[in-house]
Amino acid sequence: MTLKSLLSKLFPPLHGPALYAALAGAAVLCVFLFFALHALPPRARKVAIGAATFLAGLFYALEWFWPADSAGNNPMTFAVPTVGNVANVLTAFTLGLGVMSLIRIHGNNVIRQRASWENSLVLLLGMVTMAVSGLFFDKSMFFRSLFRDVLNSFDAAMFATLAFYIISAAYRAFRIKSVEATLMMAAALIVMLGMIPLGQFLTSSLPANGSFTSIFRLDNISNWMLTNLNGAAQRAINFGLGIGALAIALRVWLSLERGAFFESTPE
Amino acid sequence: MNRTHWTQRIDPRWLYLILLALVIIGLLVPIPLPLIIGPQTRALYDAVEHAPADKLAILCTNWSASTQGENRPQTEVILRHLMRRKVRIALMAWEQQSTNLARELVEELAPEYGYVYGRDWINWGYRAEANGTLKGMVLDIRDTFKTESHTRIALTDLQRLPVMAGVRNTKDVGLIIEISAAGTYKNWIQFVIGSTPAKFGYGPTSVMAPELYNYIDAGQMAGMMFGIKGAAEYEHLLIEDGTLKKPGFTTKAIAPISLALVLLFVLIGLGNYGMIATRKMERDA
Numbered sequence: 001m002t003l004k005s006l007l008s009k010l011f012p013p014l015h016g017p018a019l020y021a022a023l024a025g026a027a028v029l030c031v032f033l034f035f036a037l038h039a040l041p042p043r044a045r046k047v048a049i050g051a052a053t054f055l056a057g058l059f060y061a062l063e064w065f066w067p068a069d070s071a072g073n074n075p076m077t078f079a080v081p082t083v084g085n086v087a088n089v090l091t092a093f094t095l096g097l098g099v100m101s102l103i104r105i106h107g108n109n110v111i112r113q114r115a116s117w118e119n120s121l122v123l124l125l126g127m128v129t130m131a132v133s134g135l136f137f138d139k140s141m142f143f144r145s146l147f148r149d150v151l152n153s154f155d156a157a158m159f160a161t162l163a164f165y166i167i168s169a170a171y172r173a174f175r176i177k178s179v180e181a182t183l184m185m186a187a188a189l190i191v192m193l194g195m196i197p198l199g200q201f202l203t204s205s206l207p208a209n210g211s212f213t214s215i216f217r218l219d220n221i222s223n224w225m226l227t228n229l230n231g232a233a234q235r236a237i238n239f240g241l242g243i244g245a246l247a248i249a250l251r252v253w254l255s256l257e258r259g260a261f262f263e264s265t266p267e
Numbered sequence: 268m269n270r271t272h273w274t275q276r277i278d279p280r281w282l283y284l285i286l287l288a289l290v291i292i293g294l295l296v297p298i299p300l301p302l303i304i305g306p307q308t309r310a311l312y313d314a315v316e317h318a319p320a321d322k323l324a325i326l327c328t329n330w331s332a333s334t335q336g337e338n339r340p341q342t343e344v345i346l347r348h349l350m351r352r353k354v355r356i357a358l359m360a361w362e363q364q365s366t367n368l369a370r371e372l373v374e375e376l377a378p379e380y381g382y383v384y385g386r387d388w389i390n391w392g393y394r395a396e397a398n399g400t401l402k403g404m405v406l407d408i409r410d411t412f413k414t415e416s417h418t419r420i421a422l423t424d425l426q427r428l429p430v431m432a433g434v435r436n437t438k439d440v441g442l443i444i445e446i447s448a449a450g451t452y453k454n455w456i457q458f459v460i461g462s463t464p465a466k467f468g469y470g471p472t473s474v475m476a477p478e479l480y481n482y483i484d485a486g487q488m489a490g491m492m493f494g495i496k497g498a499a500e501y502e503h504l505l506i507e508d509g510t511l512k513k514p515g516f517t518t519k520a521i522a523p524i525s526l527a528l529v530l531l532f533v534l535i536g537l538g539n540y541g542m543i544a545t546r547k548m549e550r551d552a
Binding site for chain 2: 091
């Protein structure tokens with residue numbers, strides 16, 4: 001009997017009232033587990049969370065390294081979509097944590113009437129209005145107007161202000177004080193000129209390719225710099241990032257990361 | 268006595284005003300500028316043009332209203348190209364806002380090309396976690412998403428969703444395009460590209476684009492649009508092939524960007540000139 005058939009036998013697909021009963025049972029079990037975890041002494045809690053983290057990580061490691069059959073599957077493969085859905089559900093919980101944190105911090109600001117509590121009130125009202133209209137009236141004109149006319153416009157306007165900051169920063173901060181800064185500015189000028197039509201216009205009389213003079217076209221120089229110089233630098237950065245990510249992943253998987261899992265909690 | 272050169276004392280509000288004026292002028296006054304199609308945009312166009320018409324194309328979006336200035340035109344040109352070729356489209360998103368924004372865009376374009384939901388296009392919806400979702404899609408798309416996101420019809424219901432016919436996993440997909448303001452291209456390359464014959468194209472924001480040259484160079488990415496400039500180039504290619512009759516807003520937006528960048532160069536020069544002039548004044552004093 002394969003693992004898949006065993007699990008299918010133990011947990012057959014449910015429909016109708018049985019499904020809802022199972023969902024309610026799972027919710028009750030989760031609440032029980034939450035309180036049980038909370039009641040554990042810190043040392044035992046750390047072990048429990050470390051074990052859960054290790055097992056969760058072990059699934060993907062095993063699935064990846066376990067030899068596959070001719071169809072490319074191994075005994076773990078069948079569970080990948082389900083584990084992916086579980087990961088999605090867990091990730092979605094972080095949204096709930098964010099909402100809880102916002103309500104706690106800004107709710108306190110409003111109740112205690114701290115400085116700028118009015119902003120906190122607007123934030124909470126905005127969040128509740130958007131959530132209620134999105135959850136229950138998502139086809140209504142009210143929600144569409146809130147989403148399209150208010151949220152989208154605010155979001156776009158906030159990002160657009162970056163252009164003004166960039167202009168200000170270019171004038172105040174981009175100083176050629178060293179060889180490195182000079183090189184960076186020269187590279188930036190060439191790449192930007194090669195990317196914009198106004199810059200491309202300057203050398204557009206030269207042939208695009210197939211001639212020696214084509215290498216002097218700004219768009220060709222810009223493309224060469226992005227592909228070769230920038231590409232080499234990006235590869236080096238990615239290589240370093242990859243090694244760092246591997247080390248961090250191992251530390252998190254094995255619960256070796258400092259400060260993780262209530263390490264600061266007095267035992 | 269103030270010992271800084273006058274160029275160092277310009278009120279930044281004047282700079283903001285000049286920028287605003289340039290952007291407005293650039294949008295209102297047509298400036299005939301040559302637009303050279305970059306090799307990356309042309310490669311992306313070719314990938315879409317040669318994608319198998321009988322297979323589904325995945326269009327993943329990961330952008331919000333904050334970057335819609337660049338990402339929306341990119342999404343639009345890709346959609347127009349796919350719709351002109353009558354390629355079936357599946358939308359999916361890693362960002363909550365883009366689920367709605369991309370859906371609205373498809374609903375806007377669908378009548379023009381006779382696209383019907385469920386038959387020609389489908390929305391798989393938003394997923395919060397990319398790695399698990401992509402690993403699942405490599406094995407079984409229907410099991411990973413279960414339902415479409417509009418009315419929760421099961422993806423296995425081919426009567427109501429004929430668009431899903433013959434689509435089991437990413438091997439059955441003809442093309443994958445992501446339009447994004449974040450680095451989720453790495454997730455696709457790590458988990459999907461290589462397991463499918465589908466070509467992978469990208470539409471990043473301009474600031475993200477330099478990161479992608481490696482992957483194009485390595486052949487893991489078929490091509491890309493360099494921000495809104497790439498979208499304008501793509502729009503020109505669509506005019507050349509007859510998909511579009513005339514340039515739209517995307518091409519028009521290139522003029523203000525060009526003018527703003529010229530202002531940027533001028534201000535960098537002015538700032539540095541002011542620094543040198545101030546030093547000279549200090550030495551002479």
